[in-house]
Amino acid sequence: MRKRNLLLLSNSTQHGAGYLEWAAQHIKEFLSKRGVSNLLFIPYALSDHDHYTEVAEKAFKKLGISVCGIHTLPNPVSAIMDAEAVMIGGGNTFRLLSKLYANKLIEPLRKRVLQEGVPYIGSSAGTNVSTMSICTTNDMPIVYPPSFDALQLVPFNINPHYIDPSPDTKHMGESRQDRIRQYHEEDQTYPVLGLREGCLLLVEGSTATIAGDSGAKLFRKDCEPVECPAGDVSYLLTDA
């Protein structure tokens, strides 16, 4: 059985609240249950790594957790191998994945999380890169990564910040649902879990649980989308 321990957040900031505030209780429980007191923070999804790490540091200080930015350490691979727990923050998914490849962190992260059970927290882009591929990110493709294949810590894709179609909009860009349907028209795709803002997925070994008020929506090729309220969704892991 996979040893993984994942806390995958749709979003970092909820309207009207501070960084990670909405998920603070979940994060605290997730880390304290595993005796974590130091977190390796990967700020690659934003351009200013120092500032981003400071923001994370402040948020985690309130939870009694100390934070170290991976960019401040001389060797990023060693940093992963030594980490007690890892968090990858949100920002641009293409930039983030490109940097993970450039620093040769894909395999070390997979090994640590899947084989050694190192706790992994992802938010937004950090959630995207934990899945099979970044093919269902909402971000602009500002950098060309060597592949869209991601960390593959779970056997499906996630669409973070999932938002339902708005019947009132006059904007003619595709709805999120339309975009995910277009993804499933392609060959070799994965199920897509649309995590609404304020929703998170907790994965412990072969158990997966949705938490948060807003719930998720599951999209599978050639199927009608299905609502997933808070609760057990371990069936999503059966291909693992």
Added chain:
Amino acid sequence: MRKRNLLLLSNSTQHGAGYLEWAAQHIKEFLSKRGVSNLLFIPYALSDHDHYTEVAEKAFKKLGISVCGIHTLPNPVSAIMDAEAVMIGGGNTFRLLSKLYANKLIEPLRKRVLQEGVPYIGSSAGTNVSTMSICTTNDMPIVYPPSFDALQLVPFNINPHYIDPSPDTKHMGESRQDRIRQYHEEDQTYPVLGLREGCLLLVEGSTATIAGDSGAKLFRKDCEPVECPAGDVSYLLTDA
């Protein structure tokens, strides 16, 4: 001087109107001025090429223009070499660009448009691929193309369906402006013209004109964005 003749639409469908209806008068003038009566339609951005071509056929019939889908011809490169005029329709930009590369159409299209002056109409994804790169598309990266470099018919990027930040939204995903700013944080970027829905760019040789009521917004690295109402924007072509 470049011989190019480009009509680049932000969007195909305007709220409440039929396919291409909002731009019909512009399209009619653009093609009739150049004596075009047959259009080669490239439907690669959507999965159902036959249906998409039928939709285009109906819209152009009203303008007295006949349409042929490139997928119905035995050799797509020959189709480009023989075309009187070309239109690339909207849909998913990654799928479209991948198919242009797979069918080896990048260089033939560049040659025909830039050296031989074959009229080119692009809409949405078809506008994205006419620019330097697809790095400022809004689409989901459902397919991995061999490069983000596009047809480079103009020396800048376009963001179609450009939409201003909404002060009322509670959704925490980045605004379009935030996304373009993130693009400009990277190395080797281009200016980005955000074309609002109902806006188009006409390029004739070294003259560029914005038309439509909604106007555009120009984003340059390290500069404040600038409004571009309908009118001359030939300065955008000076790097060509």
